[in-house]
Amino acid sequence: MLAFVVRRLLVALSVAFTVSVVSFMLLHLSGDLATSIAGPEATAEQVEDIRKQFGLDQPIVMQYLHWLWDALHFDFGRSYYFQDTVMGLIGERLPITLTLGGIALAVATLIAIPLGVLAAIKQDTWIDRLALLIAVIGQAMPSFWFGLALIVIFAVNLHWLPAGGNATWQHFILPAIALGYYATPAMMRLTRTGMLEVLGSDYIRTARAKGLNERTVIFKHALRNAVIPVVALMAVELGFMLGGSVVIESVFSLKGLGQLAWDAIARNDYPVVQAVVLIIAVFYIALTFLADVINAMLDPRLRVR
Amino acid sequence: MSVLLDVKNLQVDLPTANGMLHAVRGIDFQVNRGEMLCIVGESGCGKSMTSMALMGLLPKRAQCTAERMAFDGTDLLTLSKKERNQIRGMRMSMIFQEPMTSLNPSYTLGNQLCEGILKHKKISRSEARERAIYLLERAGVPYAAERLEQYPHQLSGGLRQRVMIAMALMCEPDLIIADEPTTALDVTIQAQILRLIRELQQEFGTAVIFITHDLGVVARIADWVAVMYAGQVVETASARQLFSSPVHPYTQGLLNCIPVPGRTAPGSHLQAIPGVVPSLVGELQGCAFRNRCDRASTECTRSQPQLISVDGGQHQVRCPVMTQQWQEAV
Numbered sequence A: 001m002l003a004f005v006v007r008r009l010l011v012a013l014s015v016a017f018t019v020s021v022v023s024f025m026l027l028h029l030s031g032d033l034a035t036s037i038a039g040p041e042a043t044a045e046q047v048e049d050i051r052k053q054f055g056l057d058q059p060i061v062m063q064y065l066h067w068l069w070d071a072l073h074f075d076f077g078r079s080y081y082f083q084d085t086v087m088g089l090i091g092e093r094l095p096i097t098l099t100l101g102g103i104a105l106a107v108a109t110l111i112a113i114p115l116g117v118l119a120a121i122k123q124d125t126w127i128d129r130l131a132l133l134i135a136v137i138g139q140a141m142p143s144f145w146f147g148l149a150l151i152v153i154f155a156v157n158l159h160w161l162p163a164g165g166n167a168t169w170q171h172f173i174l175p176a177i178a179l180g181y182y183a184t185p186a187m188m189r190l191t192r193t194g195m196l197e198v199l200g201s202d203y204i205r206t207a208r209a210k211g212l213n214e215r216t217v218i219f220k221h222a223l224r225n226a227v228i229p230v231v232a233l234m235a236v237e238l239g240f241m242l243g244g245s246v247v248i249e250s251v252f253s254l255k256g257l258g259q260l261a262w263d264a265i266a267r268n269d270y271p272v273v274q275a276v277v278l279i280i281a282v283f284y285i286a287l288t289f290l291a292d293v294i295n296a297m298l299d300p301r302l303r304v305r
Numbered sequence B: 001m002s003v004l005l006d007v008k009n010l011q012v013d014l015p016t017a018n019g020m021l022h023a024v025r026g027i028d029f030q031v032n033r034g035e036m037l038c039i040v041g042e043s044g045c046g047k048s049m050t051s052m053a054l055m056g057l058l059p060k061r062a063q064c065t066a067e068r069m070a071f072d073g074t075d076l077l078t079l080s081k082k083e084r085n086q087i088r089g090m091r092m093s094m095i096f097q098e099p100m101t102s103l104n105p106s107y108t109l110g111n112q113l114c115e116g117i118l119k120h121k122k123i124s125r126s127e128a129r130e131r132a133i134y135l136l137e138r139a140g141v142p143y144a145a146e147r148l149e150q151y152p153h154q155l156s157g158g159l160r161q162r163v164m165i166a167m168a169l170m171c172e173p174d175l176i177i178a179d180e181p182t183t184a185l186d187v188t189i190q191a192q193i194l195r196l197i198r199e200l201q202q203e204f205g206t207a208v209i210f211i212t213h214d215l216g217v218v219a220r221i222a223d224w225v226a227v228m229y230a231g232q233v234v235e236t237a238s239a240r241q242l243f244s245s246p247v248h249p250y251t252q253g254l255l256n257c258i259p260v261p262g263r264t265a266p267g268s269h270l271q272a273i274p275g276v277v278p279s280l281v282g283e284l285q286g287c288a289f290r291n292r293c294d295r296a297s298t299e300c301t302r303s304q305p306q307l308i309s310v311d312g313g314q315h316q317v318r319c320p321v322m323t324q325q326w327q328e329a330v
């Protein structure tokens, strides 16, 4: 198991390195950064000044190594637009997005897995149909629309929960539901399919032949094997929520990482863009790593690979 | 010899797209305590469906009826789920055909061996482990104690089947149903497993229903034999009677397919039964075997033959033509 973890960690690190190179290069090759920072009215002289000032006149490899060295010390430079260091901005925004993503994933998991299990056990009954209906609606409904609907019902009409902001934990409930609901259908269907497949397997028949009660058969023998692909999907979904929470953050006026990325892209604030891309990528890689480790704990066959 | 399992007119129906598939069409048999009944027949004749019906493990959509399905005097069909679970695994257990997939990949062998007995009996964890180690050793699994911590994927198919055998014996059941336990294994391992099952059966005095498509296997281990064809028992007798005087043309055909020491001349040809098994969808008209039978006459198309005794005792055959011939000859 330890060898497995070390091996996976090395893979994760090399992926993180590759991502940092690619994202750095893409941004720098996408156009002349000095010109776009200086703005459309700048003279050629001003552009040259900026080029020097930001070190953009150096060879790109040097620029990258310089940036990487600083990044490894959690120094991503200063934002061009906000009066703050990039690290300061991220330290302020990341917790909001992480809280949102974490609660959203919890919401999605708590709905998707029990519903998927139930749909599989009650295959072809009205419960199964209802679960499918929820999944289809979830996939068809845009998340901003669902978020707005939640605001109208629970904030505007019922006054149960606040409509926007991030002052208390109550502020996170509606956006987390809106974001989590989006991830629910895929997880639910994967749980259902996995359960159906496992429930038809020979070792479930063996478990039943032992005279174990249905609860043990389903929760001990079936669920553990059925959730393995779901765990991998959860990592992907959470990564997606972190990167893609822009819409929900703007609907609920949460100043999270998604909004920061959006603002930074709109304003050519490239140190911020680079840092956000790297951080999201690193989270994504860490989640995949975590999912691999959890799956290896669930299924001993995965440990040898 | 007291009867442990008494089955009368067991039927299993499966709805399919083409109509109702009658996988088991009213079979009767009895299993005595401590004896080995072999059910033999070609693949698809309903052997597995029969064993699943006995264990209560049929697919949900299958319909199972029987006039009687009594296990040690208890009617299995009227039991509640909970009562059934108290018998299943505890007093009757099963060994399956597929050792590679019949163990849960995610739990250790120790966990899977012990969970049944821990549920059924008042026994401590360490006592359960000791019993598991003892039975693994008896089943010929080397390094039994260390195996408890291993996972199924670390064992070969032959070893996994030995683990399944040990698992089936954990609660000292009265009856073990073994559904083609050697079919998926290499030939050399088949012989070992076969010997093992016979040995353990005699040592522990367990009754066994051994299901196979191979009469050669039957000849080596059976006390009683039931020959199945198209969801019915066509001949049943003690092993001795069946091999010395087979009556049903299908049994005779099967016997001609295997070499018998002392009877088959070296170098002579073994026969195969020509033709194919009839579809099990819908009702049968007349004898199910008639289109493959070289003695079939118009009489065989008219009515379904019944299982009748040829010797006034336990030797029963579902073929009036041959029964009459046999009786006249005697």
Ligand SMILES: Nc1ncnc2c1ncn2[C@@H]1O[C@H](COP(=O)(O)OP(=O)(O)O)[C@@H](O)[C@H]1O
Residues within 6 Å of the ligand: B014, B016, B021, B023, B041, B042, B043, B044, B045, B046, B047, B048, B049, B050, B059, B280
């Ligand atoms: N799950 C199932 N659904 C529909 N038909 C089945 C199913 N399992 C088996 N059958 C059919 O039932 C008949 C008996 O099958 P089975 O008992 O498995 O035969 P055997 O074990 O003797 O080879 C076969 O014709 C087979 O095609």
Ligand SMILES: [Mg+2]
Residues within 6 Å of the ligand: B047, B048, B049, B179, B180
């Ligand atoms: Mg079978």
